[in-house]
Each structure stands twice: as structure tokens, then as C-alpha cells.
Amino acid sequence: MVRNKPLLFVVVLSCFALSSCNLHRKTGGGGGGGGGNATVSFTLVADTLPANPSILSFNVSISGVTLTPASGTAQTLQPSPSVIDLMRLQSDTAFLGTLTNVPAGDYTVQVALSNPEITFLNDTGSAITVGTASCPNSSICAATFTASGTPTISSFTFTVNSMGQQGIGIDFDLKNAISLSGGTLSVNFNPSSPNPAVLSAVALPRMNANLGTNQLALIEDFSGVVALNGSSVTITSPTRGTLTATSTSSTNLDHDPSGTLCSSGTTTLSVCVKAGQVASVDGILDSNGTFSIQEIEPLLSAQQDFVEGTVLSINPSSQTQFGIVVTDKPSVAATNSLISALRAGDLLTVNLSSSVNPFLVDTKGLAVDTTFNTTFNFFNGQTTTSAMHLGQTVGVHVIAPFAAANGSTPASATADTVILRWSRFRATVVSAPTSATININALPSYFNITPSSILTVQGFFNGSLGSDGVTNLEGMTNNAGNATINQPVGLRALYLQNTGNTATTPFFAAKIRQP
Secondary structure: OOOOOOOEEEEEEEEEEEOOOOOEHHHOOOOOOOOOOOEEEEEEEEEOOOOOOOEEEEEEEEEEEEEEEEOOOEEEEOOOOEEEEEHHHOOOOOOEEEEEEEOOOEEEEEEEEEEOOOOOOOOOOOOOOOOOOOOOOOOOOOOOOOOOOOEEEEEEEEEEEOOEEEEEEEEEEHHEEEEEEEOOOEOOOOOOOOOOEEEEEOOOOOOOOOOOOEEEEEEEEEEEEEEEEEEEEEEEEOOOOEEEEEEOOOOOOOOOOOOOOOOOOOOOOHOOOOOOOOOEEEEEEEOOOEEEEEEEEEEOOOOOEEEEEEEEEEOOOOOOOEEEEEEEEOOOOOOOHHHHHHHHOOEEEEEOOOOOOOOEEOOOOOOHHHHOHHHOOOOOOOHHHHHHOOOOEEEEEEEEEEEOOEEEEEEEEEEEEEEEEEEEEEEEEEEEOOOOOOEOOOOHHHHHOOEEEEOOEEEOOOOOOOOOOOEEEEEEOOOHHHHOOEEEEEEEEEEOOOOOOOOOOOEEEEEEOOO
């Protein structure tokens, strides 16, 4: 594995002590002066993919976010975890952390990135060269790249308000960082064109983020092992670090995929969620840098080896074997874990146990199981890979036997529990949307769906945004009818399809983002 030196992404900030708050681009640096301190929270999203190859995982290491004033002492934030999969951020948002007591003044912001790693499907029609290695056409390959450069985000004015609570959202442009030229794949964080290239920044909350007063961002589907302290929930993930959020009177409590935990109508946190369970949280980043819980649901009754991944292959000669690329690892067994070495981007062959439990679907409060019961049962209750489709994301409980990766042979595992979870991808909006649906095409090639095929994404808007069972929106207001035609969207959706691949409404969205 090649390890490259950290890269410094520089953002110039100017802080003033004023009674209002804004963050906007400008052509030159701002002036300094004034007093006051700010609490500054940082988030990260990613968008715009290259046409080829089809990217499955793009890990980057973030060793620090440093605010350096024109004079005085620099402050450094060390995100945890240090490795982030940018492909998850096509629809979701990563919380990098918060700096407190930042004095007014002129600053640069440096984000130190290193060690870009990509897992991709070669859909170009010919072999791709990565360094000295070759990835054959139609193969799935993983590589670590050497990258260089210190791109600079255009200067903008950062104003400290009377409350001193701010947020900066950083946007990573994947297309501009990944290059395929002459059959060679490379990563460059400072390409000569376009300029600016890879990073941009906006004030939080983002435009049309559908958040309330003093709310900066929504961090969705943060899954891990639960610890409780009164109304406070701490979720610990082996891949994504730790998130602590507080339950409020508006927190939505949803049942687990099996329907046996957290019964409908429950309003008491401790009745629904127990210490040691595996749970998923949608947390609202408040302007003071703390989190409140928008939605929480248990996934598993106890801590165990549980890994998620995108389905990339289904053994045609068996109804018990499929392959995934790992996208998350919400939980590992407290002792003698089989999957401790698995990382996002790794390939894993999954063999269904002879006593596999009926498949489950995680609805996260959306009315898929009631309003679309027939479609829901394309997967729910099934027990073989005949219910599976390329591009689905599944969570599996790993049991013995398990074999670690060996050279070019991926790791293999046995699973007795399979849960359909959330596919994250980008597609293009085509035709006029309705208040509840959008039509899309040009899905990533690993879905194995003809690019011109038009498919429907179902949203759920029977209630106010943020309430239980309502699709989260970003970049548009009110409902799906406000999506812009011929523009891409980032989706986090359940993918449910019949065995004949004839269902025209196979996607059910928990999140729709349109820049």
C-alpha cells in the first residue's frame, strides 16, 4: 500500500463580530477586527461522479482541520474517525467536528487529506491501468493512489453572530478529483482544469435543507452500538466513530426490521432502545455543535458481527451465495470478532446459512410495508438470493465459518440474517416529477440496468418534513415535485424489485438531495 503525504486544502475565512450571520463567496479576502468568539462546526458532502469507471468506494484519510489566524494561535480539529468513504456522502452528510471559542479575525482553514483508496467496477470496455497494475474490463478492482496538490477554496466572508454559533459545509467534487486518461486511472486533488476544482464551501444550513431554527445539518443513518445516559444516546461505530445525541419531545421512535423491538406508538426512549443494541440514528446538528435525535430505531437486539455492503454479484448456479463490497460495519462482536479486519471498500463473498432466517427490510419509519406491501414482500420473508438484485445494499450477521482475504481471493463469510438497507447513488431526473415521485435514469453501471431505462423513485410526504415516515429533502422544498428535470440527484433509497425486473417503482427514498 502506497502512503502519500497529507494534502492541505486551504480555505480563507474572515471573521467579524456582528449581530447577523452569513457566509458567502467573494472575490477577495475580508477585513478583520471586532470581538467575540464562535463555535464552528464542519460537515462534508460529495457529489458529481466521473462517467467511468463506476466508483463503489472512495476512502480518504482526514488527519486534521486547522484554523490558522493572521496572528495568534492556530486551532486544530482532529476528526474521528480519520477515514471517510466519500461515496456514502452522495446522499448523506459526514460530521467532521466542532471547534469552540474561535476568536474573531482572518483565518485559513486547512483540511489535511491523505491515502486515497478507490474500489471500482471497470465498465470502460477495456483494461484500466492503476500504477503498475492492470484492472481487466468488467472486473472489480481496489487500488491506493498517490495524489498531490493543495487546492484553495475561493475566499469568503465568515461572520460571527451575537450567539457565536456557525457552520461550514465542505463539498468534495468527485469527478474533478478522479481522472481516466489514456486508460490510466489517477487521483489529483489539484488538477489544472477546472478551477476551482475539488472543494467548495457554503454556510450551514445549506439552501433548502428543510431544517428548523438553529439547526445546521442532518447526519443520517449513523449506525452502531448503543450506550444510554438518560435522554442521551451514544452510538459507537467501528467505521464511523462516535455520535452522541439527545432525545427530545419531537424524536421519532421506530421499530426494528423484525418488528419485535420498539412497538408502534411508543414514546419512551428507554422502552425502544437498550444499551448494547445496534441502532441507527438520524441526528440533527444544532448550531451550538451538539446533536438532537430526529429519528432512532434499533436494528439488532445485541452487539454482534454485522456488516453492510452493496450487492455486486449473485452466483447464478446457487441461490445461497452473493458478493458485496463493504460500505459500513456498524458492529463487531465484543469478543472474538470474525470481521475486525474488514474495511469499507473490501470485497466479501457471503454464503447463506442452511438455517438462514427470513429476510428483513429496514423501512426506517417509511410506509413501504403498508402502502406498498406487495413490493415490500419482493424481499421481506424470502430466504434465497432469488430475491436479490445488483445494487441493493444489505446488512448481514456474520457467523462461522469465516475466511479472511488471501491475495486476490476476497474474504468469505456465512450469514444467518439478511436485512435490506439503503442504497446510496446518483441518477438523473427525467420527465416531470410529481409531489411524491421522481423518474430517474443513468444509474451506476453496477446496477446492471440499461442507462436509458426510466425508473420511478417513491417519496413519502404525508406529514411535515422531519416528522416520522417523511422523506428528507435537501436542495428542494416541500416535496419531490420541486426536483429539477435533467439534473442529477443523490438518493438514499430502498431498492425493491421482482424476479422479472419489471417493477417500474423499485426505489423508495428516505433522502433526496439535489445541489
